Amino acid sequence: MISVVIIGGGNVAYHLINVFLNTKKITIKQIYNRDIQKIKHFKNKTSITSNIESLVNADIYIIAVSDDAISTVSSKILNKNALIVHTSGSVAMQNLKTIGRKGVFYPLQSFSKHKPVDFKDVPFCLEAEQQTDLDLLKQLATSISPKVYDINSEQRRQLHVAAVFVNNFVNHMYKIGYDLCKDYNVPFDVLVPLIRETSKKVVSLTPDEAQTGPAKRNDVKTIKNHLDLLTEKQQEIYNLITKSIQNG
């Protein structure tokens, strides 16, 4: 049995609390949040507090607060014997200012408050200073997900920027597609199967192998026709990405 204290009241904290409450091998000893209102719906399930000085003992303290608050919050956890981890993709492990042992427990997925999370499909990127702590984090992670990876702070930083490209920037490409459809009363649904297929292809092919289209085959005529349909800002993006595809 691993005992944890969860620190934070945002999306990541919320979903971790829910999955841990339903996992036999894990006990949530306490939940802390500055604003008690945000965690009060858990008060019948475990102890909750808004006083960081009254944290109870646990094997692992999981800090799931905004990136900027991680250092400060970590410095207030005065348990020397615990492992203290954060859940951020973009903060180095050494930014934990704690007297206890340090680690990272980063779930690489996009969480929305109102959408249930299937943790079996959430990769956990783990880091610790000591092998025994890494093993403990692996035990914690594998109890909720089969996708568990050793990722150091440098790799995690890289993953975080890669995630911006494959998530936020991809979503922006969807937005431009959406706008183009809307202008001509075309239902965006028509594009959904293509979106799904494109996202599936990168599992069996590398993105280089999967690439097709006018940029790839340097189809100047189609590229020109497309540019004629776009706003100036859309053209700028179309031109830059087309050039980038062509330069490999």
Next chain:
Amino acid sequence: MISVVIIGGGNVAYHLINVFLNTKKITIKQIYNRDIQKIKHFKNKTSITSNIESLVNADIYIIAVSDDAISTVSSKILNKNALIVHTSGSVAMQNLKTIGRKGVFYPLQSFSKHKPVDFKDVPFCLEAEQQTDLDLLKQLATSISPKVYDINSEQRRQLHVAAVFVNNFVNHMYKIGYDLCKDYNVPFDVLVPLIRETSKKVVSLTPDEAQTGPAKRNDVKTIKNHLDLLTEKQQEIYNLITKSIQNG
């Protein structure tokens, strides 16, 4: 029973032939391709020819050749009583130079030669000059897919450029993510669940509602950290898309 002649030996022709051969309501009367080698594996299933002057009669002639060849090929089909359609996303219906009736039968999906196609998930964008021809195309399309749309040439042109954004450009975002991972020996697999989730989200939310990340919340510090990790070319793309997200 609808009788068709298929013109072409590329990916679209190949997959349409295969699905029609397995559809009771449709008979392929003949397959034509300039190079007979590319269609000879169908010779035991139906009549094949490389002589466009010897085309047999059919209800619909489906021209699935490269965009540039559509006009020329269509002008050689001398059946006045048939409906002649092409399968291209970027060619207007009026580019068919035929003495017969005209239409478009555009499957909006990315086809690879060696990957079987599940036509139930392929949207068909249909167009015709006459309502009776549109009805005939609907009958043809619904016999292989439930996703059938009335799309005129202007809308189809718009869809085609939108498809470049949601397919080719999205795939290029995956490629940059892939490169960033490779540089630091991070398995790309770690990103696959996020890729899948991002592609699923646009079904239930608009891309605007689904957007998150440092650009959206104008997190200047994270943006700066990310830029430090990128090559000059990657920075150019990161900056442009970030700006575009922020301008809505």
